[in-house]
Amino acid sequence: MSLNFKSQLQNLDGIYAALFSAAEIIYAELKKGAGLKFATSSNESGDDQIELDVIADEAFFDALKRDGNVRYVVSEERPGLNKVSDGRYSVALDPLDGSKSALVGIPSGAIFGVFENAEVAKDFNGKNIVSGGFFVFGMNLEAYFADGDKVYKGIFNQDTSEWKVLPIEGGLPSADVLAINGQNQMVWDAWLQAHYADLLDTHNGTTKPHNMRWYASMVSDMKRMVLQGGLFVYPRANIKGYEEGKLRLVYEAIPMAFLIAAMGGSSTDGDQSLLDLPVETLHQKTAVFIGEKSKIERVEAAKRNHA
Ligand SMILES: O=P(O)(O)OC[C@H]1O[C@](O)(COP(=O)(O)O)[C@@H](O)[C@@H]1O
Ligand SMILES: [Mg+2]
Missing domain, CATH: 3.40.190.80 (D-Maltodextrin-Binding Protein; domain 2)
Incomplete structure (x- = not known):
């Protein structure tokens, strides 16, 4: 994978690299049709899981645990705070959003938020978030996210394995x-x-x-x-x-x-x-x-x- 993106925030590039590379793995599995059936498990909240929920959770976790700036990972699929290191940032994830829609071919994705200096649950709030957004696993693999106050769209080129990340200018459009x-x-x-x-x-x-x-x-x-x-x-x-x-x-x-x-x-x-x-x-x-x-x-x- 190659990612042409540099965060305006300190020490966040490794976390973006981890998130984007995990998204590639999940998207590849989805395209193969892997994991598109109900698992025998349910998650922390008692929701039925599909197998891809578990694959996605593991892909993000494996990638993030290699970055020394990640303190905790929180996931829809896991009970509590999962300690990774003493780094400054913690990452909260819905590793596979829209899993029931994925079963019928509707684009699914993943949601992430990066929080600063979180130590307990209450710190994962809107004052401490520094980056947030989502991947879409659809016709293409795409990312939409805010890095601090700047907003970006990324598209993954499946032939070259390169991400092209460009700023989104002009603010939120309007539609009824x-x-x-x-x-x-x-x-x-x-x-x-x-x-x-x-x-x-x-x-x-x-x-x-x-x-x-x-x-x-x-x-x-x-x-x-x-x-x-x-x-x-x-x-x-x-x-x-x-x-x-x-x-x-x-x-x-x-x-x-x-x-x-x-x-x-x-x-x-x-x-x-x-x-x-x-x-x-x-x-x-x-x-x-x-x-x-x-x-x-x-x-x-x-x-x-x-x-
Ligand atoms: O099935 P409903 O009630 O329409 O809910 C759909 C909502 O649930 C979600 O699928 C979230 O659930 P999952 O993260 O478990 O897939 C959202 O993506 C969506 O907006
Ligand atoms: Mg969800």
């Missing part, structure tokens, strides 16, 4: 596109039911309602967001298992919120930015709203003003 799974809408909070209806309302035919897109693969929905704009939502619902939504704060919500914030967008759990939320446990879930600033302001106002 809503990515949401409406399955639980009967048991969403009342304010969200009202706001959802408002986003889809034609306002007597004078305004085009939001268009709907849902891959059930966060990396794919967020790739659309980075390239076209919009609003991504995974809300909480008043039903067992969804009381705090589905997505994980540390290795799904915060890295994505960090990337979109670096592009000029924002995020909320309904009340406050995902980057300001206190972290209590490594695997905690949160309601997630990420997207254009004006759309996030509308979400928070809808909740605040709901009678």
Whole structure:
């Protein structure tokens, strides 16, 4: 592999090299069709795993443990903090996001966040993240990430094994596109039911309602967001298992919120930015709203003003 990228942050290049090389391994396995069946195991959170979940977790872990700047690795697939060295950075991972979608050929990917000086779970918060983003395992192997305040897109050339990483300029685009799974809408909070209806309302035919897109693969929905704009939502619902939504704060919500914030967008759990939320446990879930600033302001106002 060859990676033409230099971080603006100190001692982060080895971590990027590890992440990008692991992504190559996972993508190669996926293309072979390896691991695309349910495993006999489940992960830390009790989710069913496919075999590629385990392959992906091991690929990232093996690559990161060779870098002396990695202190801890946190993974959706592992229980706690996994100590690597006394380095300055810790890496939180969803090693295979969208695994159930991968089973039917929809692009999956991996999500990563790099946190500074983390020692306990609560340190994996939006104040300490210095790099965050995701890989997409689709038609191509791609990366979208924020290195500090700068945002990049990387594409892997499968013939030469070279990554080409280029800055993304111009901020977050704008589009009236809503990515949401409406399955639980009967048991969403009342304010969200009202706001959802408002986003889809034609306002007597004078305004085009939001268009709907849902891959059930966060990396794919967020790739659309980075390239076209919009609003991504995974809300909480008043039903067992969804009381705090589905997505994980540390290795799904915060890295994505960090990337979109670096592009000029924002995020909320309904009340406050995902980057300001206190972290209590490594695997905690949160309601997630990420997207254009004006759309996030509308979400928070809808909740605040709901009678
Ligand atoms: O199946 P649902 O409720 O539509 O959930 C889809 C969401 O779950 C996820 O697949 C996360 O789960 P995994 O990381 O276990 O694959 C997200 O990528 C996606 O946004
Ligand atoms: Mg995930």
